[in-house]
Amino acid sequence: MDDLSQVLKARREKLEALRARGIEPFAYNYDPTHHAAGVVSAFEEAETAGELSEDGDGATVRLAGRVVAWRAHGKSIFAHLEDASGRLQLYFKKDVLGDARFADLELLDLGDWLGVEGPVFRTRMGEVTVRVRSWTLLAKSLRPLPFGKVETDPETGERRVHSGFTDTEARYRQRYADLAVHPEVRAVFRTRARVVAELRRFLDDEGFLEVETPALQPLYGGASARPFVTVHNALERTMFLRIADELYLKRLIVGGMDRVYEISKDFRNEGIDRFHNPEFTMLEWYQAFTDYEDQMDLVERMVTHVVERVTGADFLTFGDHEIRVTRPFRRIRLLDALSDALASDVRDMGEGELRRRAEDLSIPELAGAGRGKLIDKLFGELVEPTLVQPTFVLDYPRELSPLAKPRRDDAAGTTERFELYIAGVEMFNGFSELNDPLDQRERFEGQARLRAEGDDEAQQIDEDYIRALEYGMPPTGGVGMGVDRLVMLLTNQSSIRDVILFPVLRADE
């Protein structure tokens, strides 16, 4: 115990003192009648209706939360208690509580969980407050939370936090402390839950069936990415964590489940930055008898639905950008947009000229890039950052899209595929699904050749998937979407780590 810092020691001493006074520092339950926000609204209603007592008291309430501010004045104390709904002021008076119970308050600290009961009133300064008649310690906090001091500007009502908890690393590693002292962080994750709920509601209403497919797979596929590899001991075989749901969901379409979706954790063994976490949440859906045009329409309806339901508006603020979320979204063809940017028709350019153009722009890592990859690199450099307003980019090169159908009227080697960009970030990716098993086998073989040449992100041949296609898959449109990125957009967070409760970090120690 000698190695504890003085702040930790002080709290343990209080814990012993509480027990010595017969106070259990870790209660078993409590029965609150209200949340903080509900107390305020109920009091204000009673006030308006003239239902307060002669001395201005409203109803008696019970409230439970964490002590987040404490101002002792000798024989009276003001404090703030915060619960899931917000914070409320408490007023403790020695002549209300009695000498002994008032003295016991000395053993409380910021961060303690407390239940209080008493009538609600409005202080001289106008703040709705509980005059505490009795209190119950629910859980002693033995480690000080990094509370800042919250100042409210009396004129603007603006909140300023002093000496807050800003160490980014500590906030991610100790998310519990981050959440405990930052109501706005809790709000981000409430919004996240609503986004996911609205995505579900939208697809359910469209007649989709939610399904679950394996996260642990003998063969991975459906995207270009390196997997996490693990071992099943009893089966004595290598297994992979999924990088995408795609191939399993389309097997279900073959099986006659004509509208399916899955919200899943996917895992990609790649770098980490503000748009990438190694495990992330993906939504994928597949709808029989539709093509990518139908799916663009569905995506537009889905995005406007979610934005409207979550924010109540038809626009978003993301960083410096004001983003209008109104249908229809802009649509550009990839090769047209790139040709405009290069002031020359990409369809007429061979691999050599594309490479020269890329080199002119000092785009790195061009070694081994084929025509499709070069087009993609140039597009990423020249066009993507300009796609701030919602924009569908159409018709990707076949080399980049081994699971997409060829464009029906185009011999130039493009596929019926779109990506939806918002705020310069790829949010959705959909296509008319390739359902010709012979073509699919050729595409897989092409991927296998890339793999043999050292592309460790190329896909493997999935014979079972080809067998499924041979039984016959109806024309199908499918879409994948990064849920975390959509949440970033809707909560105006610049890092994916700020919308994932426990982002991947290096081991600490």
Place this chain on the structure above:
RNA sequence: GACCCGGUAGCUCAGUUGGCAGAGCAACAGACUUUUAAUCUGUAGGUCCUGGGUUCGAUCCCCAGCCGGGUCACCA
């Protein structure tokens, strides 16, 4: 993976051209029965990220490493 920035009290940060380590908040003791960044008086609190090196002496300079952030690369 490359480069840049950072790591000092529970939190937020100063600082030392290399010489006993500083502030505010939090803590502790005291005063104060309508305060709200409460106020006032006093006290205590440190592996200056880790390991080497240089030096009479390193938190500071050098080297290596760890962790984080940012930018880039990777990630269709």
